Amino acid sequence: MQVHQYDVIIVGAGGAGMRAAIESGQRARTAVLTKLYPTRSHTGAAQGGMCAALANVEEDNWEWHTFDTVKGGDYLVDQDAAEVMAKEAIDAVLDLEKMGLPFNRTPEGKIDQRRFGGHTRDHGKSPVRRSCYAADRTGHMILQTLYQNCVKHGVEFYNEFYVLDLAMTEVDGVRRPAGVVAYELATGEVHLFQAKSVVFATGGVGKVFKTTSNAHTLTGDGMAVAYNRGIPLEDMEFFQFHPTGLAGLGILLSEAARGEGAILRNSDGERFMERYAPTIKDLAPRDIVARSMANEVREGRGCGPNKDYVLLDLTHLEPAHIDAKLPDITEFARTYLGVEPYTEPVPVFPTAHYAMGGIPTNIGAEVLADNDNVIPGLYAAGEVACVSVHGSNRLGTNSLLDINVFGKRAGIAAAEYSKTADFVELPEGAEGDTVALLEKMRTSDGTERIGAIRKDLQELMDANVQVFRTDETLREALDEIAKLRERYNNVGIQDRGKRFNLDLLEAVELNFLLELAEVISVAAIHRKESRGGHFREDFPDRDDEGFMHHTMTYLDPDSETDGIKGMRLETKPVIVTRYQPMERKY
Amino acid sequence: MSTDTSTETPEPASKIDLPDHVAGDSGSIPSFDCTFQIARFDPEQDEEAHWEEYKVTMYGTDRVLDALHKIKWEEDGSLSFRRSCAHGVCGSDAMRINGRNRLACKTLLKDLDTSKTITVEAIKGLPLEKDLIVDMEPFFQSYREVMPFLITSGHEPTRERLQSAEQREAFDDTTKCILCAACTSSCPVFWTDGQYFGPAAIVNAHRFIFDSRDEGGDMRLEILNDKEGVWRCRTTFNCTEACPRGIEITKAIAEVKQAVLQRAF
Numbered sequence: 133m134q135v136h137q138y139d140v141i142i143v144g145a146g147g148a149g150m151r152a153a154i155e156s157g158q159r160a161r162t163a164v165l166t167k168l169y170p171t172r173s174h175t176g177a178a179q180g181g182m183c184a185a186l187a188n189v190e191e192d193n194w195e196w197h198t199f200d201t202v203k204g205g206d207y208l209v210d211q212d213a214a215e216v217m218a219k220e221a222i223d224a225v226l227d228l229e230k231m232g233l234p235f236n237r238t239p240e241g242k243i244d245q246r247r248f249g250g251h252t253r254d255h256g257k258s259p260v261r262r263s264c265y266a267a268d269r270t271g272h273m274i275l276q277t278l279y280q281n282c283v284k285h286g287v288e289f290y291n292e293f294y295v296l297d298l299a300m301t302e303v304d305g306v307r308r309p310a311g312v313v314a315y316e317l318a319t320g321e322v323h324l325f326q327a328k329s330v331v332f333a334t335g336g337v338g339k340v341f342k343t344t345s346n347a348h349t350l351t352g353d354g355m356a357v358a359y360n361r362g363i364p365l366e367d368m369e370f371f372q373f374h375p376t377g378l379a380g381l382g383i384l385l386s387e388a389a390r391g392e393g394a395i396l397r398n399s400d401g402e403r404f405m406e407r408y409a410p411t412i413k414d415l416a417p418r419d420i421v422a423r424s425m426a427n428e429v430r431e432g433r434g435c436g437p438n439k440d441y442v443l444l445d446l447t448h449l450e451p452a453h454i455d456a457k458l459p460d461i462t463e464f465a466r467t468y469l470g471v472e473p474y475t476e477p478v479p480v481f482p483t484a485h486y487a488m489g490g491i492p493t494n495i496g497a498e499v500l501a502d503n504d505n506v507i508p509g510l511y512a513a514g515e516v517a518c519v520s521v522h523g524s525n526r527l528g529t530n531s532l533l534d535i536n537v538f539g540k541r542a543g544i545a546a547a548e549y550s551k552t553a554d555f556v557e558l559p560e561g562a563e564g565d566t567v568a569l570l571e572k573m574r575t576s577d578g579t580e581r582i583g584a585i586r587k588d589l590q591e592l593m594d595a596n597v598q599v600f601r602t603d604e605t606l607r608e609a610l611d612e613i614a615k616l617r618e619r620y621n622n623v624g625i626q627d628r629g630k631r632f633n634l635d636l637l638e639a640v641e642l643n644f645l646l647e648l649a650e651v652i653s654v655a656a657i658h659r660k661e662s663r664g665g666h667f668r669e670d671f672p673d674r675d676d677e678g679f680m681h682h683t684m685t686y687l688d689p690d691s692e693t694d695g696i697k698g699m700r701l702e703t704k705p706v707i708v709t710r711y712q713p714m715e716r717k718y
Numbered sequence: 719m720s721t722d723t724s725t726e727t728p729e730p731a732s733k734i735d736l737p738d739h740v741a742g743d744s745g746s747i748p749s750f751d752c753t754f755q756i757a758r759f760d761p762e763q764d765e766e767a768h769w770e771e772y773k774v775t776m777y778g779t780d781r782v783l784d785a786l787h788k789i790k791w792e793e794d795g796s797l798s799f800r801r802s803c804a805h806g807v808c809g810s811d812a813m814r815i816n817g818r819n820r821l822a823c824k825t826l827l828k829d830l831d832t833s834k835t836i837t838v839e840a841i842k843g844l845p846l847e848k849d850l851i852v853d854m855e856p857f858f859q860s861y862r863e864v865m866p867f868l869i870t871s872g873h874e875p876t877r878e879r880l881q882s883a884e885q886r887e888a889f890d891d892t893t894k895c896i897l898c899a900a901c902t903s904s905c906p907v908f909w910t911d912g913q914y915f916g917p918a919a920i921v922n923a924h925r926f927i928f929d930s931r932d933e934g935g936d937m938r939l940e941i942l943n944d945k946e947g948v949w950r951c952r953t954t955f956n957c958t959e960a961c962p963r964g965i966e967i968t969k970a971i972a973e974v975k976q977a978v979l980q981r982a983f
């Protein structure tokens with residue numbers, strides 16, 4: 133087995149990982165481990181934009197941006213973190229421009245800005261142009277620009293290395309990261325990477341759902357690895373369903389479409405958002421629009437043979453305008469549904485999009501061991517983390533922002549930490565669990581198939597844990613997940629080889645998905661209120677007295693809550709600085 | 719590209735009449751049977767690749783990637799290929815489908831002739847690793863050699879560098895590249911001479927050479943004036959036809975050739 137040593141190990145090469153690497157790589161000996169080639173990361177799929185109160189096209193300031201973020205998150209946002217993000221947004225965008233990002237420009241040659249859901253002037257008065265963008269390829273441009281700058285700075289990558297475990301050692305009563313265990317796809321070898329600090333930037337977990345905008349590879353690896361090492365997961369019940377996925381496919385049509393003037397209609401041709409959000413209508417936050425759409429379908433006003441979707445109407449927009457601002461997403465509609473958006477409305481339905489929850493961190497991107505203590509040397513940033521700047525519902529454009537602001541912070545902090553800290557000794561046989569698991573899987577010859585279990589899991593989650601939830605549907609999900617986990621014990625894989633064994637890795641990823649589906653469902657059972665992305669039909673109102681707190685889920689074999697074994701749920705206070713909770717109306 | 723931000727579109731109607739085929743029943747989803755020949759290669763057992771046949775039933779808007787998944791997930795888990803985003807933005811799954819380089823996730827089965835056997839094999843010109851997977855390292859090496867990053871001198875401005883919409887437009891096309899290698903691995907020059915930079919590297923050099931903010935153009939042009947550079951291009955247009963992002967690669971290469979001549983060293 134090969135053992136490597138670096139000051140800083142960054143796990144993941146999406147926007148968050150590479151933004152961290154650019155900082156860390158210039159300060160300390162850094163390596164980036166990534167299961168995909170960096171430019172394959174799902175940041176590249178982001179379309180609409182990245183918000184910052186540059187005020188390039190109209191009056192704006194970061195305080196308004198903070199307020200929108202807090203209100204959009206239905207007051208579960210940690211306000212100190214939202215403030216940091218909105219303030220640093222301006223430099224984050226300017227940094228990217230200086231690194232070469234080709235933003236769209238105003239007639240004066242400045243970075244252009246456009247509207248996006250939930251972003252308003254002066255505390256909700258009217259929509260504001262805050263989103264900086266490069267057509268509808270903003271994420272692609274960010275990912276390319278960050279990779280280009282990693283090439284420029286000679287950042288060291290280990291491509292197609294899957295991190296499957298985190299080695300932790302207790303030093304003077306404090307648990308610290310000692311390194312990570314990684315599997316090399318090309319050879320099937322297990323490697324140990326010793327490091328003084330470790331940054332997790334592994335992205336989201338959309339593949340627990342069937343209809344999703346997320347890539348096949350977004351299986352929540354970082355969250356599951358941390359959870360299995362006793363690190364809590366925060367606010368996992370909050371998952372964002374983006375209103376406009378291509379019906380049946382889940383491929384995203386950015387909110388930028390609505391930002392540029394597209395609207396939603398039901399089978400009566402009615403612009404139904406006028407009823408649900410009279411002031412900002414189609415530009416209401418995603419949770420509200422997604423539920424409104426699902427409600428239209430439930431009440432029989434859906435379109436198509438099964439009346440199971442609504443329509444996104446761009447037909448009143450100028451084709452030239454569509455081509456200039458929304459070229460890629462209109463191409464998706466043409467390619468994948470055969471619909472011409474110039475002349476026909478596009479079938480859409482909510483798609484699982486973004487995990488608000490994740491590994492808890494403070495504003496310094498340091499991972500929390502519990503409510504009061506950090507794990508020295510361990511950092512997380514991006515979708516895998518929960519700072520929490522998104523609370524119970526993330527505003528559009530705030531994730532590309534999050535990965536840049538907190539990716540940068542994590543990179544600097546990890547490098548600085550490594551300058552003063554020593555290596556922590558790797559625990560005896562640190563790779564043991566991983567090697568044993570892989571060997572067991574590689575030689576497994578059970579009768580169950582990975583593909584079948586994963587499909588059943590995803591359909592189960594879509595049916596029971598999507599935009600509408602009740603105690604009953606959630607408990608049903610839990611019961612079924614338990615059965616799926618039993619079936620998983622009897623799984624058989626077919627590829628017995630060492631080289632490029634993706635069959636084996638899909639099996640490992642499925643285990644992560646099963647674990648996280650359980651965490652999501654349990655956290656959702658416990659939150660007996662409706663807030664942001666989490667809507668309980670049996671508790672349709674927000675309950676600030678009972679639930680104005682974060683959920684912290686710990687793996688704990690000895691615990692039992694509400695008849696659910698193996699998990700411990702605790703709460704963490706929300707940090708409130710300026711804004712007291714108000715009713716969320718748009 | 720229009721970057722005019724002042725025009726506001728008028729408020730659309732609150733209610734419109736939808737034609738029946740849009741609002742209601744638009745028929746059921748057709749299914750069809752497909753036969754695939756897939757070039758398989760197991761580096762731990764095989765000397766060379768061989769064809770294997772698979773039959774699958776597929777639906778409506780299914781893509782080649784869906785068929786590969788169906789085979790992998792239901793029939794033969796050892797079938798190996800890369801993929802991630804599944805909608806043509808990550809560049810993982812370029813492969814030769816019916817003899818042409820394309821992304822499996824962007825190739826709809828209904829656009830192929832499903833009455834005939836569909837062939838799928840790895841892209842050519844890069845070392846074969848397993849089944850549809852090739853070694854991408856030589857490809858990324860050429861990319862890195864053209865200095866694909868913004869080069870500037872002097873102090874950084876406090877705000878953004880200004881750039882007009884026209885200046886931005888000059889390199890818009892080549893910013894779309896997702897580094898999938900469909901172009902480079904369809905190029906006959908590249909097949910016979912692996913040292914040639916290949917179209918993708920030139921596309922990414924173009925992206926910076928024509929960026930008004932960049933000052934490294936001369937260095938890149940010098941690199942591409944090399945014997946393995948732009949002059950090896952024989953303008954066969956294979957690359958442009960293969961590019962899943964619709965980049966006019968041959969045009970970009972011609973612009974780079976022009977620039978080399980104009981700046982003659």
Ligand SMILES: Cc1cc2nc3c(=O)[nH]c(=O)nc-3n(C[C@H](O)[C@H](O)[C@H](O)COP(=O)(O)OP(=O)(O)OC[C@H]3O[C@@H](n4cnc5c(N)ncnc54)[C@H](O)[C@@H]3O)c2cc1C
Nearest residue numbers: 144145146147148167168175180295335514515529531532
């Ligand atoms: C279709 C779509 C459109 C979006 N549009 C917008 C938008 O317009 N604005 C906005 O703000 N947000 C948008 N988002 C959200 C935003 O793009 C993502 O939340 C964000 O890009 C996540 O970045 P990340 O760096 O955390 O993760 P990712 O970019 O997903 O990167 C994850 C990285 O982790 C690596 N990795 C994962 N597991 C392992 C492992 N076990 N070992 C090693 N490496 C691993 C992967 O290789 C990858 O490099 C969009 C999301 C989607 C899906």
Ligand code: SF4
Nearest residue numbers: 895896898899901961
């Ligand atoms: S130019 Fe086109 S074909 Fe070539 S690597 Fe880029 S996206 Fe792929």
Ligand code: FES
Nearest residue numbers: 802804808809823
């Ligand atoms: S899977 Fe991403 S381009 Fe095909």
